[in-house]
Amino acid sequence: MYDAPIRDMLFVMKELAGLDEIAALPGGEDATPETVEAVLHEAAKLCGEVLAPLNAEGDRHPSHWDDGEVHASPGFAEAFRHYVAGGWQGVQHPQEYEGQGLPKLVGTPCVEMLNSANLSFALCPLLTDGAIEALLTAGSEAQKQRYVPKLISGEWTGTMNLTEPQAGSDLAAVRTRAEPQGDGTYKLFGTKIFITWGEHDMAENIVHLVLARTPDAPEGVKGISLFIVPKFLVNADGSSGARNDVQCVSIEHKLGIKASPTAVLQYGDQGGAIGELIGEENRGLEYMFIMMNAARFAVGMQGVAISERAYQKALGYAKERVQSRPVDGSSKAAVTIVHHPDVRRMLGTMRALTEAARALAYAAAGESDRAHRDPDAAARARHQAVYEYLVPIVKGWSTESSIEVTSFGVQVHGGMGFIEETGAAQFYRDARILPIYEGTTAIQANDLIGRKTLRDGGAVAKALAAEIGKTVAELGAQDGGAFKSMAKYLAFGRGAFESAVDFVLANAKRDPNAVFAGSVPYLMLAGVVLGGWQMARAMLAAQRLMPHDPAFYGAKIATAQCYAEQVLPRALALEAGIVNAKGDEGVLALPEDQF
């Protein structure tokens, strides 16, 4: 059902993301090649044997609400016990709080596998990871001690409570109130919606991290604070105590990820939900962004993960299904459909998009590790800036791509793809949430333009473009159609990317509507080109390693060629959608009543 692509993962980790260098940085001692391989194989076993078989089951039997309680899908609670017993929740978290302290680059393939196996299930640990990150960064030492080890052990799980009915993308509109009680605690009142795993029966307690306003807080995003509101209050000895005043009043009926309960949580209907402040008042958004950045990267990995799973499923079908004779007349009999050129185009494009998104995300994880572990402060800052530039792209582009890949997955199956029992349709439905939650693609694109491109005057973007230029030059020194195609279209892509960056820098002030109309195309263009750059680096590495295994490395080059010819040229189309926009023309100028 799911066979983790460990060899592909290790290739990317070692050849593109710099695993050996990262393992050599302070704190990387445990990431020996043997440990890393062992971790990946153990993760693959758990995901393949325990979690993947529950995926379709969870879709057929969604989590369900019953008078305030939510029961997880059949088998999920037991699988969760397996998961936490294996120590998987702590892979990337510090050893002092019972984590394993491995680099993000090593944790990332584990996250990918978990999400390939079972996206709905994986959301629970994903949100818990975010809660841990926020606590570690902004919590007091007492809060860290009280909550983090229990979250890592899986006795408790974590959630993020941002959205309210009137406050979706716009957190300035948050209205949930937090009233100080004079004893250091607060009472919270309000309604939060779209809370993933906001209520369930897989753990003994749930630690809600909640955005709310104190009575005298300023308007807008500068008046939001972050609170810990556990489902059960925590006793002095760390055990769970009385039930807190937070109730799950319903869960949503959704297009996909049906096993993952999406809760409406009501705070304070019986006098107020007791919460404690994290960090300082009015700095909640800043802390939440820590959590969100971790979560956004992880959602990007969900895009990679579901693409990989959809590819495996489609490939399995294409190798089994016999239909029609080959177009080149090489057989009088019908053949398996993997022999038909259009099926190869679809499978090749699925695989190329998946491998490129994986490579870009793992490379970003490597940047994050260097940003945390490099002994040189200037290097840390440089890597942090690159990581932050890449996060909205990993989130936005990988997830948008996953819509395309899972749609190809349905198409490869033909009519069977539309039948739910086949399973391809579930990936198509599940994937559709990815470009929406943790910030829609437009929100990612706003971040990419505002915080990541304009703020540094395009410095990171231009530095990346310069690196791409070096890779184009290296490609030029190689022979063969694959390298020629890649050199040609990566050079076009780099030009389109630079032209888009220049347009953004030149017009953001004088014509913001035009720039933001091109924001998502800019994000997609960056993804297409940076993903292509990683594929180019992959083919150069594969060429070097070819003698060790011509079949495996040859496939890397073939996949990169497919990317170069089928995906990279989209950069030209995306560029046109960015640089032609003018705020006083076309749909931007059209009066509302003419839409």
Next chain:
Amino acid sequence: MYDAPIRDMLFVMKELAGLDEIAALPGGEDATPETVEAVLHEAAKLCGEVLAPLNAEGDRHPSHWDDGEVHASPGFAEAFRHYVAGGWQGVQHPQEYEGQGLPKLVGTPCVEMLNSANLSFALCPLLTDGAIEALLTAGSEAQKQRYVPKLISGEWTGTMNLTEPQAGSDLAAVRTRAEPQGDGTYKLFGTKIFITWGEHDMAENIVHLVLARTPDAPEGVKGISLFIVPKFLVNADGSSGARNDVQCVSIEHKLGIKASPTAVLQYGDQGGAIGELIGEENRGLEYMFIMMNAARFAVGMQGVAISERAYQKALGYAKERVQSRPVDGSSKAAVTIVHHPDVRRMLGTMRALTEAARALAYAAAGESDRAHRDPDAAARARHQAVYEYLVPIVKGWSTESSIEVTSFGVQVHGGMGFIEETGAAQFYRDARILPIYEGTTAIQANDLIGRKTLRDGGAVAKALAAEIGKTVAELGAQDGGAFKSMAKYLAFGRGAFESAVDFVLANAKRDPNAVFAGSVPYLMLAGVVLGGWQMARAMLAAQRLMPHDPAFYGAKIATAQCYAEQVLPRALALEAGIVNAKGDEGVLALPEDQF
């Protein structure tokens, strides 16, 4: 819920598809401007008031199977009686069989409305239309008299029975047997799957048109015959008689179009299903193609229709939902999201894709009318060739576009789009079948390459490219950013299209794998460019008509500009995916075990 875009439809019919000229051809006398408008308004009323409200209801309460009987979704049977009582099944069919004999160009917007209102419902008349076409073309006069009036009146409905478990796209693999009984009838034995509206309780009889093999038939597609197998045998007086030996053994559980029953039909389990031959033995595929071509065009219209509906839904939400302040600082308060540039980009692209697909389909319908009605035989042949070239594009491109448009429809709704009660997700699910049934996009693309491009040496394709060149020249004579963008990208698009046609012509024999690997990109490229051509013609017409209504015609120009900048440049990317393919490189050369 659904407001038929009658004015947009009439604009396309008159300014782009040549309604006035077609009405002036022999047999077009009834298509007076007053009649056409009246027909459209009546259709809009039925679709908006009766059928659209049943759409979500049908999704929530799919048709269901009960011991061989299939019960249509609540309200469907009554709505079907309304539909046939209004004479809608007969709009395009001959008056001598109780139809209205209106041009296809007039019937097409009615088909669009029906499908916008309720795609699942519309499939029943769509298949009946196909059965009528096949009977009219290949049936004996007695068969026509016996079946067609009852199909037009809606007393009976029709189906197409092609697919078998081992015979999906490859009809050569059909195994259903038809044994002659010596009395002119045959007994049929076999299993047919994916039979849309193959069993239901909305009409008193169902006329199955079934592909099967007679005992001595040759292998492959040259040994397939077409049979009429009614659910109830038809008595000499035309009334329904004994139950025939065809049973619905199950219906499918599908991703979308849940109200439309997709039946598995078992023929001959109790001694043989009685059938009568249509036309001659072994010419079944040829007759079925008549039906399929009509059905393929209609499925293309389904793509247009569901795109329009998804656009209306997303637009309604965008005009109501208040979220975030505008990026240009024009308001301190949050605004409706239709003011945000990325939402405008999404809505604009949805609308541009929808209008272009509509324009291309209606133009094709106009070609079909001229092919039937032009007094000049050479002109008829010319129009028929253009129509046949356009059918796979209308089918393939409009339906692939509908995936993108309905996906945008979900995205515009943000998190609410993923909640089933919102309704946007249904369109996304329903649309997913469109590029699959009646021949997948790859099958359409094979047709476009084999029968429509290679067979005439690219003559029709080149003639269309020449016409596009004239339009580019006309655009050059106009001022303004919209015309400049369209002239630029339509010229690029035309170049890409010609380059793709040249590649196909040059390589089909010596490297068929390469050509067929680019078959779907070629189809999509043709759609993007020919759709762009229609948008260019629309903007020229709008410019001419501008003084009559600057707001309406200005919106046409703005939408065309959006198409020019956001959609047409894709031609460049698609071209790269076609002309670089070589059968001995990349994924085409990769050994199967390396996929």
